[in-house]
Amino acid sequence: MSVVEKEAREAGQDFIRDIVRADLESGRHKSIVTRFPPEPNGYLHIGHAKSICLNFGIAEEFGGHCNLRFDDTNPTKEEQEYIDAIRRDVRWLGFDWGENLFYASDYFEKLYEWAEHLIRTGKAYVDDQSQEEMRATRGTLTEPGTNSPFRDRSVEENLDLFRRMRAGEFPNGARVLRAKIDMASGNINMRDPVLYRILHAEHPRTGKKWTIYPSYDFAHGQSDAIEGVTHSICTLEFEDHRPLYDWLIENLPVPSQPRQYEFARLNLTHTVLSKRVLTELVRGGHVAGWDDPRMPTLAGLRRRGVPPAAIREFVRRIGVAKANSTVDVGMFEFVIREHLNRTAQRRMAVLRPLKIVIENYPEGRCEEVEAVNHPEDPTAGTRHIRFCRELFIERDDFMENPPKKFFRLSPGTEVRLRYAYFITCREVVKDATGDVVELRCVYDPTTKGGNAPDGRKVKATLHWVSAMDSVPAEVRLYNPLFTQPDPDVANFATELNPNSLEVIADARLEPALARSKSNEPVQFERQGYFCPDPDSSPDRLVFNRTVGLRDTWAKVSAAG
RNA sequence: UGGGGCGUAGCCAAGUGGUAAGGCAGCGGAUUUUGAUUCCGCCAUGCGGAGGUUCGAAUCCUCCCGCCCCAGCCA
Numbered sequence: 001m002s003v004v005e006k007e008a009r010e011a012g013q014d015f016i017r018d019i020v021r022a023d024l025e026s027g028r029h030k031s032i033v034t035r036f037p038p039e040p041n042g043y044l045h046i047g048h049a050k051s052i053c054l055n056f057g058i059a060e061e062f063g064g065h066c067n068l069r070f071d072d073t074n075p076t077k078e079e080q081e082y083i084d085a086i087r088r089d090v091r092w093l094g095f096d097w098g099e100n101l102f103y104a105s106d107y108f109e110k111l112y113e114w115a116e117h118l119i120r121t122g123k124a125y126v127d128d129q130s131q132e133e134m135r136a137t138r139g140t141l142t143e144p145g146t147n148s149p150f151r152d153r154s155v156e157e158n159l160d161l162f163r164r165m166r167a168g169e170f171p172n173g174a175r176v177l178r179a180k181i182d183m184a185s186g187n188i189n190m191r192d193p194v195l196y197r198i199l200h201a202e203h204p205r206t207g208k209k210w211t212i213y214p215s216y217d218f219a220h221g222q223s224d225a226i227e228g229v230t231h232s233i234c235t236l237e238f239e240d241h242r243p244l245y246d247w248l249i250e251n252l253p254v255p256s257q258p259r260q261y262e263f264a265r266l267n268l269t270h271t272v273l274s275k276r277v278l279t280e281l282v283r284g285g286h287v288a289g290w291d292d293p294r295m296p297t298l299a300g301l302r303r304r305g306v307p308p309a310a311i312r313e314f315v316r317r318i319g320v321a322k323a324n325s326t327v328d329v330g331m332f333e334f335v336i337r338e339h340l341n342r343t344a345q346r347r348m349a350v351l352r353p354l355k356i357v358i359e360n361y362p363e364g365r366c367e368e369v370e371a372v373n374h375p376e377d378p379t380a381g382t383r384h385i386r387f388c389r390e391l392f393i394e395r396d397d398f399m400e401n402p403p404k405k406f407f408r409l410s411p412g413t414e415v416r417l418r419y420a421y422f423i424t425c426r427e428v429v430k431d432a433t434g435d436v437v438e439l440r441c442v443y444d445p446t447t448k449g450g451n452a453p454d455g456r457k458v459k460a461t462l463h464w465v466s467a468m469d470s471v472p473a474e475v476r477l478y479n480p481l482f483t484q485p486d487p488d489v490a491n492f493a494t495e496l497n498p499n500s501l502e503v504i505a506d507a508r509l510e511p512a513l514a515r516s517k518s519n520e521p522v523q524f525e526r527q528g529y530f531c532p533d534p535d536s537s538p539d540r541l542v543f544n545r546t547v548g549l550r551d552t553w554a555k556v557s558a559a560g
Numbered sequence: 561u562g563g564g565g566c567g568u569a570g571c572c573a574a575g576u577g578g579u580a581a582g583g584c585a586g587c588g589g590a591u592u593u594u595g596a597u598u599c600c601g602c603c604a605u606g607c608g609g610a611g612g613u614u615c616g617a618a619u620c621c622u623c624c625c626g627c628c629c630c631a632g633c634c635a
Contacts, residue, residue: 013574039635074634131633138631142562145631176633186563188631197633216635240564240630262565264628269571275635317583319573321566324628328571331584341597376597407595416593450593461593526594553595 014320016054016261020062020231029230032064036090037104037220037234039071040082040204043290043297044089046311046332047266047273053315054263055233056095067227068097072105073219075203083204085290089298093308100227104219105205107226111214112166114222114252115177115195119158123251124195125151126161127178134176137183138191144184145191151180165198168211172198177212181247189244193217221245225254232258235265236322266318267326270480270487271296277492286496287481293533293544294481294500304478305521305531305546310339326486336547340521340529345373345380348418348463349509349524349543351475353392355467356439358423361389366468369449371419383512387420390467392508394526397462398439400428405556407459409439415460418525422447422458463525470508473541476533477502507543514541521546 023029034055038044044052059066068090072078090097118124127150129137139145153161162177164170177196185191195218200211224232232245239262249257267273273296281287281295290297293304301311314335318327348371366388374380393409402410409415414424427440446453450461479500487495516522516532523529528548536542 037635041635071635077634134633135631140562140631143631144562173633178633188563190563191631194633199633213633215633220635236565237629238635242564264566317572319583321573323566323573325572328584331572334584337596346594375592375594405595418593458593460595463594523594523596526596528596549594549596551595556595 014263015322016231016233016263016320017058017061019261020058023230024062032059032062032231033067033227033229034059034064034231034233035067035069035224035227035229037069037071037223038086039074039077040079040086041074041077042082042275042279043085043299045273045275045278045295045297046268046301046314047296049093049298049311050266050315050318050320051233051235052090052093052095053312054320056097058231058233064230065100066095066097067100067102067229069102069104069223069227071216071220071223072103072203072205073213073216074199075201075213076199078204080204085299089302092302093298094312102223102227103205104214104223105203107219107223108206108210108214110226111219111222114254115162115214115218116159117252118179118195119162119177120155121251122155122180124158124177124179125153126158126165126175127151127192128175131173138188139183141188147183148178148192151192162196165196165212166210168200170198172200174198179244179247181244187240187243189217189241190247193244217241217244218248221248221258221260222252222254224258225249225252225256228256229258230256232260234260234262236262236324238262262322263320264322264324267324268296268332269326269329269485270482271329272482272487272489272492274489277489280492281481284493286493293476294478296481302519303534304544305519305529306336307339307343307521310336313339329480333547337529337550340523340546342376344521344523344529346371346375346523346525347510347513348385348465349473349475349507349513349527349530350392350394350463350465350470351504351507351524351527352395353465353506353508354395354398354436354439356391356393356423356425356441356464358389358391358443359426359440360442360445363389365389366466369419385419385510385512386466386469387417388466388468391417391464392467392470393417393439393462393464395436397460398425398436400436403557403560408462409460414444414458415462416447416450416458417464418461419450420448420464421445421450422452463527465508465510467508469511471511471514471541473507473509473513473543475504475507475530475543475545477504477545509541509543513543514538516541516543523549 036055056066127148137146176194178192181190183191194215196212199213242260245260291299291303366386368384370382397408399410421443423441423443425441429438431437481500482495483497521531529546530543533542533544
């Protein structure tokens with residue numbers, strides 16, 4: 001049983017699974033077919049992950065299959081790069097579509113035939129009205145629309161015109177094919193919706209073969225029917241389209257009768273999951289690309305170091321319902337930490353180094369101390385770290401005038417250096433401007449390993465690296481892309497967090513970190529989970545912070 | 561003022577007539593060589609509101625209030 005299958009068995013209940021289960025029990029379906037239908041006009045984000053997990057998850061859980069189908073009906077917006085990225089990201093998330101990779105464009109010929117079928121049965125017509133005229137005659141939310149003057153053309157004329165549309169005789173926008181339904185319907189989608197429009201554009205897959213392309217409404221349900229999709233699961237904004245979806249299925253000789261179900265899309269605080277806005281962030285240079293670790297894209301999360309299993313677990317926990325909701329990004333971070341705590345090995349790294357000199361430690365001497373790789377997993381083994389006279393500790397771990405609750409290092413206090421010795425700060429060395437540049441300390445040789453034979457305790461344990469053999473690295477810290485929990489999408493540029501990326505140019509890492517594999521997660525003790533960025537190389541190490549550790553001290557100190 | 565949906569804790573979310581699951585956050589406390597992890601405890605007399613039906617209502621009925629989506633030849 002694969003990991004994903006195991007997760008599927010533990011999957012929660014929701015109204016869609018209830019429907020699927022009931023359809024199986026009633027015999028309505030013998031097996032289940034779902035599909036994930038992305039439009040290749042951008043990269044997948046965590047909102048898509050919810051849909052992917054739902055569709056592939058249900059298929060696995062109920063013993064059916066899930067198709068990956070590209071909804072590529074608008075060549076003016078779609079690109080091969082996106083197709084490739086989407087395939088890569090779905091696979092990375094942990095799902096396998098096997099042989100079931102499809103494109104709506106695979107069905108263009110069949111869709112065209114069905115359009116002619118609607119014309120022949122008097123249920124579709126070619127409309128010569130301009131876009132403006134159509135808008136004007138569509139009515140409003142409260143007023144019915146009016147029939148097009150071209151609505152009652154003969155079947156012959158409609159067929160002739162539609163064939164000439166296909167032949168490329170007319171310019172973009174000259175005519176459309178419309179379903180003949182009801183211009184007075186309260187549901188605007190039923191007011192003679194457009195089925196085909198003229199688009200002289202090159203398609204990533206069909207090239208220049210077509211000059212007319214089916215609309216979403218005409219392509220989607222019929223593609224589902226062709227593929228034998230039983231449950232066509234989409235987001236709430238398509239609820240209004242369901243009557244049209246059903247109308248087309250009823251009026252066309254399609255090979256199966258799929259049904260559409262809708263759920264609420266995911267929203268996350270402090271970010272934006274609008275493909276339009278994400279595209280603008282990339283194109284406007286607000287981020288470094290689709291895979292910028294600050295982006296909520298799967299490519300960005302991957303680069304940031306978020307494991308796919310954590311994304312799946314997150315999706316499982318948020319559930320599936322029909323109420324609009326915005327999940328606190330803190331819940332996502334919790335799940336990431338939970339997963340990384342179990343899997344990431346521990347290392348020491350000093351982000352903002354402060355030099356300390358152990359005055360009573362002999363010059364030139366060095367010794368090794370043993371450190372465990374994972375406190376909760378003995379099989380992860382141990383490693384040796386060199387302890388010397390000159391070390392670096394975290395600047396934040398020292399305060400010259402500490403508040404009462406601060407129990408790290410300050411003048412005269414004793415703390416433990418993890419896996420090494422107790423030290424006491426004896427003197428603070430400052431530069432001309434008064435900044436602390438070095439600490440002079442003494443160590444207690446009897447405390448090797450971190451315990452005092454006399455049983456005395458210290459409150460704090462600090463992480464450290466040796467000045468001599470630690471390796472320099474760039475560390476990139478990420479903060480939310482938006483300062484507001486619920487950013488205003490209309491003015492997103494003004495709400496961008498100016499501190500979403502913090503680059504630390506001169507961190508110092510314990511030497512073992514120089515051998516980290518790309519993207520391999522590691523915990524920098526007391527700080528957070530990190531992984532090497534693809535920019536990293538043996539001569540220039542670069543680490544990304546995936547997520548920080550829970551920081552109770554930050555809360556206490558902020559509270560004063 | 562048309563059509564379609566949705567309202568259960570600060571945030572997600574179970575619940576489908578029998579007396580409000582779980583998770584996140586928060587707050588206490590224990591353990592701790594990561595102020596981490598782990599563990600224990602607390603956290604809705606209440607389910608948008610008001611009526612009604614019923615022995616019994618978050619669940620059924622009526623009215624009201626609030627929020628979201630729809631007037632692309634986007635998906």
